[in-house]
Amino acid sequence: MRLPLFLLLLAASPLVLAHDDRAADAGVDARAAIEDTNRSFEATFADADAEGMAGLYSRDGQVxxxxxxxxxxxxxxxxxxxxxxxxxLEGVDLETLELDTHGDRATEVxxxxxxxxxxxVIDRGKYVIIWTxxxxxxxxxxxIFNSNTPAAAPSGDAAMLTRRDLEWTQMIPGVAFAPAYGDWQSGRHGKFVRFDPGASAPMHTHSNPYNGIVLEGRLTNPYAGEVEPAEMxxxxxxxVPAAAEHSNTCVSEQPCLFYTYGDAAWDIALVEE
Known part of the structure; x- marks a missing residue:
């Protein structure tokens, strides 16, 4: 017997509605759970609990x-x-703007x-999180997150500095640096740093953050407690954030050459063992 189409649709409609209700309920539950985890993120951050922070991420999570x-x-x-x-850093406030759930995954903006x-207030910015x-x-x-603060724009006249122009100053045996631009003792600057093969700078800190780019060789930059640092x-x-305890070692057979730059003065303070 063939049933009219409208009867088939009528019979199926409770199942469809039930499925939609269950999906809506699951979405509400996911939103509540993610909101709770965000509050845990804020509290764990305020406690400066690095291990607790890591525990909020999935087994193969990434920052x-x-x-x-x-x-x-x-x-x-x-x-x-x-x-x-x-x-x-002592605290963070998170505000959800968008949250879409789809099964065991969710996306938050x-x-x-x-x-x-x-x-x-140290910084304001935006983030996107894929939840699982x-x-x-x-x-x-x-x-995934990034700051709303614009990057500093370069200023001054056009200039070029060749390798022959560099003036090297030894910091410790096997380690030297050469200024490239600016005044590294007082403000925005860039400089080249050279390590002999096997040379190492012991655990130390800097008052201000800086960025680095490896040009030659292979270098490690382990932070305090890091056992197997990646070779760069x-x-x-x-x-490197301000006040972060770290060290550097040239692990290649050839000298290591890298370039560092920052928006504030550069200094170095050895960490007492």
Whole structure:
């Protein structure tokens, strides 16, 4: 017997409606769980708990900050947040602007405010998070964020500095630097740094952040507590936050040459063991 089409549609409609209701309920539950995790993120950040921060990410989670390579895995993520706390970050406020759920995945768009000591606003920016449900819990799977603060624009007349023009100053045995532009003792500047093969700078800190780019050789830049730092080859960019404890070693058979630059004075303070 062939039933009229409208009867078939009528019979199926309760099932469709039930499915839609369940999907809507699941979306509401996901939103509530993600909101709770965001509040946990803020509280864990305020406690400067680097290991706790790493635990909010999925097993193969990644932090994808602006101006940096991807930071993958709980150990590296914990080291990243530990360096941020050591640099003076004390709080973060998260505000969700959009949240779309689809099964065990969700995508969130929001904005953040970073605080230092005394609730001083350090930075404002935006973020996109891809969430995944892992063992029944919502975890940050991909954490992408960048600042609203525009990058400093270069200024001054056109100039060129050749390798022959560099004036090298020894810092410690096997390590030397040569200024490129600006005044490294007082403000915005760039400089070349050279390590002999096997040369190492012991654990130290800087008062201000800086960026670095490897030009020749292979270099490591482990932070305090980091056991197996990545080897950075030519073309690698890295960023060191202010007050972050780290060291450098040239691990290649050839000398290491890299370029560093920053918007504030550069100094170095050895960490007492």
């Amino acid at each position: 994808l900050p602006s101006g940096s390579d991807a930071i993958s895995g709980h150990q590296a993520i914990a080291a990243y947040w530990r360096a941020a706390f050591d640099a003076g 929001g904005r953040y405010t970073l605080h230092g000591a005394g609730e001083q 449900r892992e063992n029944g819990e919502w975890k940050l799977h991909r954490d 080859e030519a073309g690698t960019h890295w960023y």
